[in-house]
Amino acid sequence: MADSFRKRALGTGVVSRDSSSFHPICGKGARAKLLATLFLTLLGLGGCRTAPRNDAQPDIIKRIVMKKWTIEPNRIEVPQGGEVELVVTTTDVEHGIAIPGLDIREPVQPGKETVIRFKANTAGTYPMSCSILCGTGHKQMTGVIVVTAAVPAASH
Numbered sequence: 695m696a697d698s699f700r701k702r703a704l705g706t707g708v709v710s711r712d713s714s715s716f717h718p719i720c721g722k723g724a725r726a727k728l729l730a731t732l733f734l735t736l737l738g739l740g741g742c743r744t745a746p747r748n749d750a751q752p753d754i755i756k757r758i759v760m761k762k763w764t765i766e767p768n769r770i771e772v773p774q775g776g777e778v779e780l781v782v783t784t785t786d787v788e789h790g791i792a793i794p795g796l797d798i799r800e801p802v803q804p805g806k807e808t809v810i811r812f813k814a815n816t817a818g819t820y821p822m823s824c825s826i827l828c829g830t831g832h833k834q835m836t837g838v839i840v841v842t843a844a845v846p847a848a849s850h
C-alpha cells in the first residue's frame with residue numbers, strides 16, 4: 695500500500711517534472727544549438743581572418759631577422775614556382791619588411807613573428823628594405839630576394 699503510493703507519487707513526480715520542463719528544455723536546446731552554430735561560425739571567420747593570404751603549404755620557409763641596421767640574411771634565394779613562407783622577426787625595435795616587386799609590405803614588431811607567404815612566380819631579383827623609419831641606419835637595411843629560374847625538365 696505504502697509502496698504503491700510511493701510509486702504513484704514518484705510517477706506523478708516524474709510526469710509533472712517532464713511536463714513542466716518540456717518546453718524550457720526544448721527552448722534551451724534550440725538556443726544552445728543556435729549559440730553553438732554562431733560560435734562555430736565565428737571560429738570559422740576568425741580562422742579566415744588570421745589565415746595567411748596564400749593557403750598553400752609552403753615548400754620553402756625562410757627566416758629573416760631585422761635589427762639596427764641590417765636584414766639577415768640580406769640575400770635569400772628561392773626557386774621559381776615555389777610556395778615561400780617568410781618568417782620575419784626583429785631583435786630590437788619595430789621595423790618593416792618591404793619587397794615592392796612581390797607586393798609585400800608588413801610591419802615587424804618586437805616579440806612577434808610576421809609570417810608572409812607568396813608564390814615565386816617570376817624569376818628575378820627583388821629588392822627588400824626596411825619600411826619603417828628606425829633610426830640613422832634605416833637606409834642601410836636592404837637586401838634581395840632572388841627567385842631563381844626553374845630548370846627546364848630534361849627531355850626524354
Ligand SMILES: [Cu+2]
Binds near residue numbers: 790825833
Ligand atoms: Cu627601418
